[in-house]
Amino acid sequence: xxxMNLLHAINNALEIAMEKNDKVxxxxxxxxxxxxxxxxxxxxxxxxxxxxxxxxxxxxQGIIGFANGLAAQGSVPIAEIQFADYIFPAFDQIVNETAxxxxxxxxxxxxxxxxxxxxxxxxxxxxxxxxxSPEAYFTGTPGLKIVVPRNPYQAKGLLLASISDDxxxxxxxxxxxxxxxxxxxxxxxxxxxxxxxxxxxxGSDITLLGWGAQLEVIEKAAEMAKEQGISCEIIDLKTLxxxxxxxxxxxxxxxxxxxxxxxxxxxxxxxxxxxAMISDKCFLHLESPIARVCGLDTPYPxxxxxxxxxxxxxxxxxxxxxxxF
Numbered sequence: 001x002x003x004m005n006l007l008h009a010i011n012n013a014l015e016i017a018m019e020k021n022d023k024v025x026x027x028x029x030x031x032x033x034x035x036x037x038x039x040x041x042x043x044x045x046x047x048x049x050x051x052x053x054x055x056x057x058x059x060x061q062g063i064i065g066f067a068n069g070l071a072a073q074g075s076v077p078i079a080e081i082q083f084a085d086y087i088f089p090a091f092d093q094i095v096n097e098t099a100x101x102x103x104x105x106x107x108x109x110x111x112x113x114x115x116x117x118x119x120x121x122x123x124x125x126x127x128x129x130x131x132x133s134p135e136a137y138f139t140g141t142p143g144l145k146i147v148v149p150r151n152p153y154q155a156k157g158l159l160l161a162s163i164s165d166d167x168x169x170x171x172x173x174x175x176x177x178x179x180x181x182x183x184x185x186x187x188x189x190x191x192x193x194x195x196x197x198x199x200x201x202x203g204s205d206i207t208l209l210g211w212g213a214q215l216e217v218i219e220k221a222a223e224m225a226k227e228q229g230i231s232c233e234i235i236d237l238k239t240l241x242x243x244x245x246x247x248x249x250x251x252x253x254x255x256x257x258x259x260x261x262x263x264x265x266x267x268x269x270x271x272x273x274x275x276a277m278i279s280d281k282c283f284l285h286l287e288s289p290i291a292r293v294c295g296l297d298t299p300y301p302x303x304x305x306x307x308x309x310x311x312x313x314x315x316x317x318x319x320x321x322x323x324x325f
Contacts, residue, residue, distance in 0.1 A: 002187050004152045005181060006179075009155040009156040010117075011040055018052060024163065025054075026044055026054075027056050029056060030082070031054065031056070031080050032055040037083075038119060059089070060086055060087060060090040063079050064098065068111050070114075077115070079114065080118065083126075084118040085130055085131070094141070095138070095141045098114060098143070098144065099142065101143075115163055118173065120133050120148075120212070121176055121263050122308075123175075123176030123305075127300065128299045135240055135262075136273075139240050144169070144170060144241055145195075146169075147240075148171075148212040149174070149238070150177075150212055157190050157191055157192030158171070160191050161191035197244035200236055201233060203234070206233070206257040207248070207254075208232050208315070209259070209274065210260070211240065211262065218312075221319060225316060230323055235247065249278060252285060252286070256285055257286070257322045258286075260291070260292050260294075261310050261315055263294070265297045266292055271294055288323075288325035293314050295310060
């Protein structure tokens, strides 16, 4: 075991994958000798050479188009989009090519070996162009997998699982936690199953559901609720596509209540899909309406960031309202 922050865990996973398979390539804007804007690929070009870790032009559509081509001919590309806010120029390549390649060809060829890494979310005073959480745009796209880790241990295991998975994966990394989240991580390779949620804390009164950096906020709200005698069950979804309906439904049947929290705006956020599915499966077990505590329906503000975010205080108030409904 070694103590790592989330950034080191991702770098370690990339190094292990590149050592194991010489078809693994890392590329993106400033990914090479610079190590990327967050230094997540530091040292990889020096160790594996410029043919396997290299910079690309500033063109997200080109990065993903190039990655699709590499994956289609047998390489294992790990493409970095420097900020999730800038993934949108590549939207057509991802949803119309990456996700559909296997189906379009009748499974004669595919781009299932592709992983797209990108840092998402707020908390770094990045303003409207460096703080967005665009995961919901991709959850309506069959053919993709969407993965979001919450800590270093999860980041390494989920990234290695994403690289070995035979489907294209978008791997959203919570940039606020890159250096803030520190934990014990095995030095050797390991994988964490995709598509399986984790019950982090057992509880009896209400189920709290989130992913990525939002779990830290949810845990803080749950501690406040515990002081009020409210027992919270906390679930980390980890994979949004496909998401673990059964684990969440079983928890809601037990607690009778569900609160979902994410950084992205409320309208069109993935919490809406979860809410609809759980309402369908657990309607007769619900003791109160499903609560959603999310970002506001505005562009991500800079000066008003604290007012915008779904913080522990907002979640705590929603927990009380749900339990006292």
